[in-house]
Amino acid sequence: MIGASALNDEGRQMEISQRGRELIDRAERAGAPINKVALSRxxxxxxxxxxxxxxxxxxxxxxxxxxxxxxxxxxxxxxxxxxxxxxxxxxxxxxxxxxxxxxxxxxxxxxxxxxxxxxxxxxxxxxxxxxxxxxxxxxxxxxxxxxxxxxxxxxxxxxxxxxxxxxxxxxx
Missing domain, CATH: 3.30.413 (Sulfite Reductase Hemoprotein; domain 1)
Structure with missing residues (x-):
């Protein structure tokens, strides 16, 4: 499960919306590969x-x-x-x-x-x-x-x- 945040452009934690977390979690449970590095680019x-x-x-x-x-x-x-x-x-x-x-x-x-x-x-x-x-x-x-x-x-x-x-x- 992905956390509730990712790094923003300045390298600080950035909040991911509840809807975004739900979509990521659902995709992961379905077996979709999630590029977590991309979340902070x-x-x-x-x-x-x-x-x-x-x-x-x-x-x-x-x-x-x-x-x-x-x-x-x-x-x-x-x-x-x-x-x-x-x-x-x-x-x-x-x-x-x-x-x-x-x-x-x-x-x-x-x-x-x-x-x-x-x-x-x-x-x-x-x-x-x-x-x-x-x-x-x-x-x-x-x-x-x-x-x-x-x-x-x-x-x-x-x-x-x-x-x-x-x-x-x-x-x-």
Whole structure:
């Protein structure tokens, strides 16, 4: 069970709402992995895929984790606490949705949903999937208005995205 607080930007304890604790506890009980380190970060890049059954978006998750890690290591902070990316990789016969952007003022978060052609995603291998994911992340950062993410912070964040992508693409 997660405690009632996490560290804020200054390293001090920060209260998590009762509702937030309940959601985290419920997710943990259901077996969902909870990244407790992310609760105390100044900035998180999160992935929540909207996909057809059988579509693997692990490359997005790995990339987002690296981006958040680099942002923390570089002491990156910006106007937003979170960018939540929704890669939409779905058979249009099953589910169809237009690209979208939504600002969540209460959470200081920006939600961005972008479509990737499901047939292309199924055909390509890891290097091309990484390129598609990177392109999608960069285009998602670009659609956020300067009101919510300054040009300087966009450039810094895109540099972090490219660095994470390059590391993830290196043979191990």
């Amino acid at each position: 100044k900035f998180n890049f999160t992935i929540s895929g909207i996909v057809t059954v059988g579509i693997d978006i692990a490359i997005f998750v790995q990339l987002a984790e690296l981006i958040s890690s680099y942002a923390e290591r570089d002491n990156f902070s910006c106007e937003l606490k979170n960018i939540v990316l929704f890669p939409i990789i779905s058979d249009p016969e099953i589910y169809s949705r237009e690209d979208f952007t939504t600002y969540k003022r209460k959470d200081s978060s920006f939600f961005v949903g972008r479509n990737i052609d499901v047939e292309i995603w199924r055909r390509v291998r890891k290097p091309r999937r990484l390129a598609l994911a990177t392109e999608m992340l960069i285009s998602s950062v670009n659609v956020i208005s300067a009101k919510h993410l300054s040009l300087e912070n966009k450039e810094r964040l895109m540099t972090i995205v490219e660095r994470a992508s390059k590391e993830l693409g290196q043979p191990k």
